[in-house]
Amino acid sequence: MIVCLCYGVSDRQICQLADEGACTVDQVTARCGAGGDCGSCRKTIAELVGDAAEAADQIKAA
């Protein structure tokens, strides 16, 4: 499933990055760009990598 439409990044790619040590949305963005454009996918990325702080921010912003 594509999580980030702006960069065409899938949940599998993000889980792979999480396995390689990316544990925040910003770290995922730095590695593949996902989350760095419109930002609408950041909540899903946060859930995939277990970034609780970012997920809380996204819930507050909603």
Ligand code: FES
């Ligand atoms: S959908 Fe991921 S930055 Fe736009």
